[in-house]
Amino acid sequence: MREWGVVKFPNPHSLLPTPHSPLRKMAITTQQLIQWKQQGRSIVALTAWDYTIAQLLDAAGVDLILVGDSMAVVLGYETTLPITLDEMIYHAKSVRRGVKRALVVVDLPFLTYQESLQQAMHSAGRVLKETGAQAVKLEGGYPAIAETIARLVQAGIPVMGHVGLTPQSVHQLGLRQQGKTQEAGERILQEAIALEQAGVFSLVLEHIPADLAMQITQKLSIPTIGIGAGTHCDGQVLVTSDVLGLAEKHPPFAKVYTNLRETITKAVQDYAVEVRDRKFP
Ligand code: KIV
Numbered sequence: 001m002r003e004w005g006v007v008k009f010p011n012p013h014s015l016l017p018t019p020h021s022p023l024r025k026m027a028i029t030t031q032q033l034i035q036w037k038q039q040g041r042s043i044v045a046l047t048a049w050d051y052t053i054a055q056l057l058d059a060a061g062v063d064l065i066l067v068g069d070s071m072a073v074v075l076g077y078e079t080t081l082p083i084t085l086d087e088m089i090y091h092a093k094s095v096r097r098g099v100k101r102a103l104v105v106v107d108l109p110f111l112t113y114q115e116s117l118q119q120a121m122h123s124a125g126r127v128l129k130e131t132g133a134q135a136v137k138l139e140g141g142y143p144a145i146a147e148t149i150a151r152l153v154q155a156g157i158p159v160m161g162h163v164g165l166t167p168q169s170v171h172q173l174g175l176r177q178q179g180k181t182q183e184a185g186e187r188i189l190q191e192a193i194a195l196e197q198a199g200v201f202s203l204v205l206e207h208i209p210a211d212l213a214m215q216i217t218q219k220l221s222i223p224t225i226g227i228g229a230g231t232h233c234d235g236q237v238l239v240t241s242d243v244l245g246l247a248e249k250h251p252p253f254a255k256v257y258t259n260l261r262e263t264i265t266k267a268v269q270d271y272a273v274e275v276r277d278r279k280f281p
Contacts, residue, residue, distance in 0.1 A: 028103040033064070051098040054104075205233060
């Protein structure tokens with residue numbers, strides 16, 4: 001019988017720090033994140049879209065894995081608007097299978113929660129029941145969204161908020177930094193306070209000035225997770241396809257830690273040459 005080759009990389013879960021490290025401990029909860037804010041321990045978050053990526057991130061010690069609707073870009077969409085709830089659920093199930101420790105949060109996509117409370121409850125309920133993720137994320141901080149979030153939380157659904165640049169509103173806001181004027185900053189601060197009162201366990205602050213993010217972070221007792229919002233947030237999130245250099249373009253605030261586009265292209269070209277030269281197999 002043919003023996004399958006095993007790729008000679010370390011088992012991702014063996015990359016976790018020593019057995020006594022805090023990273024070895026049990027699955028992370030929303031309460032844990034709130035405690036970490038109190039203790040001043042910074043929260044590490046990244047996005048994932050499938051089992052393999054999720055397994056690698058989890059094993060590397062990422063605390064929160066977001067199945068973000070930014071995955072739309074990995075699927076070849078121009079914006080986050082076209083991605084459907086079924087697509088999010090399909091990918092979130094795959095991510096969830098790869099995760100042992102991180103808290104898994106799933107974005108509710110555009111127009112799957114804004115129409116009515118019933119619609120939001122149905123969408124969030126499907127995500128929790130069908131994927132095994134622990135929480136959902138909704139964009140926006142205007143009064144109707146805060147009300148919806150309060151009702152989801154009352155129903156036992158953990159919710160993460162998201163204010164500042166909200167990519168589902170790209171056709172209204174563009175992808176510009178938000179909260180630049182005194183008035184706009186005050187509005188975002190008020191939204192953040194309303195979302196905390198509605199019961200979100202954490203809040204994403206996207207592409208806002210660092211001093212505004214610091215003000216919000218100091219005001220709230222729940223952790224803020226920044227993306228393009230400076231260093232004073234309680235944690236940071238980035239889109240993994242940007243971090244890994246897989247995306248064709250990335251926002252100015254993203255940091256690209258490696259260039260997988262180059263690595264993959266080179267590997268595929270080497271393979272193609274060997275096949276054509278009959279050097280492989
Ligand atoms: O969809 C996403 O990846 C996000 C992050 C940018 C926070 O919402």
